[in-house]
Amino acid sequence: MAANSSNGEQQTTSKPPPLPSPLRFSKFFQSNMRILVTGGAGFIGSHLVDKLMENEKNEVIVVDNYFTGSKDNLRKWIGHPRFELIRHDVTEPLLVEVDQIYHLACPASPIFYKYNPVKTIKTNVIGTLNMLGLAKRVGARILLTSTSEVYGDPLIHPQPESYWGNVNPIGVRSCYDEGKRVAETLMFDYHRQHGIEIRIARIFNTYGPRMNIDDGRVVSNFIAQALRGEPLTVQKPGTQTRSFCYVSDMVDGLIRLMEGENTGPINIGNPGEFTMLELAETVKELINPDVEIKMVENTPDDPRQRKPDITKAKELLGWEPKVKLRDGLPFMEEDFRLRLGVSKKK
Numbered sequence: 001m002a003a004n005s006s007n008g009e010q011q012t013t014s015k016p017p018p019l020p021s022p023l024r025f026s027k028f029f030q031s032n033m034r035i036l037v038t039g040g041a042g043f044i045g046s047h048l049v050d051k052l053m054e055n056e057k058n059e060v061i062v063v064d065n066y067f068t069g070s071k072d073n074l075r076k077w078i079g080h081p082r083f084e085l086i087r088h089d090v091t092e093p094l095l096v097e098v099d100q101i102y103h104l105a106c107p108a109s110p111i112f113y114k115y116n117p118v119k120t121i122k123t124n125v126i127g128t129l130n131m132l133g134l135a136k137r138v139g140a141r142i143l144l145t146s147t148s149e150v151y152g153d154p155l156i157h158p159q160p161e162s163y164w165g166n167v168n169p170i171g172v173r174s175c176y177d178e179g180k181r182v183a184e185t186l187m188f189d190y191h192r193q194h195g196i197e198i199r200i201a202r203i204f205n206t207y208g209p210r211m212n213i214d215d216g217r218v219v220s221n222f223i224a225q226a227l228r229g230e231p232l233t234v235q236k237p238g239t240q241t242r243s244f245c246y247v248s249d250m251v252d253g254l255i256r257l258m259e260g261e262n263t264g265p266i267n268i269g270n271p272g273e274f275t276m277l278e279l280a281e282t283v284k285e286l287i288n289p290d291v292e293i294k295m296v297e298n299t300p301d302d303p304r305q306r307k308p309d310i311t312k313a314k315e316l317l318g319w320e321p322k323v324k325l326r327d328g329l330p331f332m333e334e335d336f337r338l339r340l341g342v343s344k345k346k
């Protein structure tokens, strides 16, 4: 059935919504929930899979094209009877029978999403259309991982969900931020027109173990640089801010959103806000006080400030982040040390 949007309005639907699979009502099978995770071999996706697999009633299917993800992130589940991994590109249609879809597939690091911008926008638009088509056919609930980048270079601070954003529609980031904006539009159009059960999370910068070491995002860059003894590259001016959420908090928020009654969009992020210079100082202090901090050129349209207003997540999902940046960085350091083969000085 149609859910309430996060602002409490009832969404109108022109047709009755698709029915869930008859298996939902069968006595024999009813305990199992079949869940599709697109992009499940990536950073957030693989942590989400770990959490979903903890519940013995869940069967998890991951589809991924391995552009930025890796089978290694899922190695503990390969061969498990409740787990299936499919190499598949979401820009192509997919036929599977599932009850829920977590749709994460999309490169998230600016270096990777700008590498093939036409592919990025196809992933966001055609990929989301394909997943909505699947949701419609099988009566599944679908959650989209949208982004704080829909707010662009925000003129309102912190950003509430009601803010429409300040996005450059023809800039080098638009394949991603406009792509996600269209993906949100498609989600709401399928919800209003076809009664699909939708959930939209607007994710703010997330960090944690399993990020690609050469991923290009700021936290992974600084930690890898500190461990390799290289200068920490702060992009100018260094006063731009971000708010960093630890991945376990993120996964908890996504599952609460999927299981709850609100369509969203709902911001999921940690409101603790830091300049990039502050982040560099913190990484230096915690990991390697001997490294330099070096100012380097920035890229076009870099948002100058970003911080989520999480009032809705608190009220509607009962969610707020638990892990502070200073507590989360050491978990990531440990994982990067193992992968880079750099042991801690005694």
Ligand SMILES: NC(=O)c1ccc[n+]([C@@H]2O[C@H](COP(=O)([O-])OP(=O)(O)OC[C@H]3O[C@@H](n4cnc5c(N)ncnc54)[C@H](O)[C@@H]3O)[C@@H](O)[C@H]2O)c1
Pocket: 038, 039, 040, 041, 042, 043, 044, 045, 063, 064, 065, 066, 067, 068, 069, 070, 088, 089, 090, 091, 103, 104, 105, 106, 107, 108, 109, 123, 127, 145, 146, 147, 148, 202, 203, 204, 205, 206, 207
């Ligand atoms: N990590 C963040 O800070 C952040 C912030 C905002 C939004 N998000 C969103 O969360 C989702 C996951 O982000 P992440 O940080 O785990 O990124 P990631 O790059 O680690 O994971 C993305 C996964 O999607 C896969 N993928 C990409 N294109 C695909 C395609 N066409 N078909 C199938 N698979 C494809 C990749 O191989 C990868 O496994 C993305 O949708 C991203 O936009 C992330």
Ligand SMILES: O=c1ccn([C@@H]2O[C@H](COP(=O)(O)OP(=O)(O)O[C@H]3OC[C@@H](O)[C@H](O)[C@H]3O)[C@@H](O)[C@H]2O)c(=O)[nH]1
Pocket: 107, 108, 109, 110, 146, 147, 148, 149, 203, 204, 205, 216, 217, 218, 219, 221, 222, 233, 234, 235, 236, 240, 242, 276, 298, 299, 302, 303
């Ligand atoms: O080495 C670096 C990398 C990045 N930066 C700066 O750090 C800030 C954050 O950059 P990142 O590349 O980590 O990420 P961004 O905040 O630009 O985009 C991010 O936010 C929203 C998500 O949807 C995207 O998936 C995510 O990558 C930027 O201001 C950037 O200029 C550095 O100072 N040094």
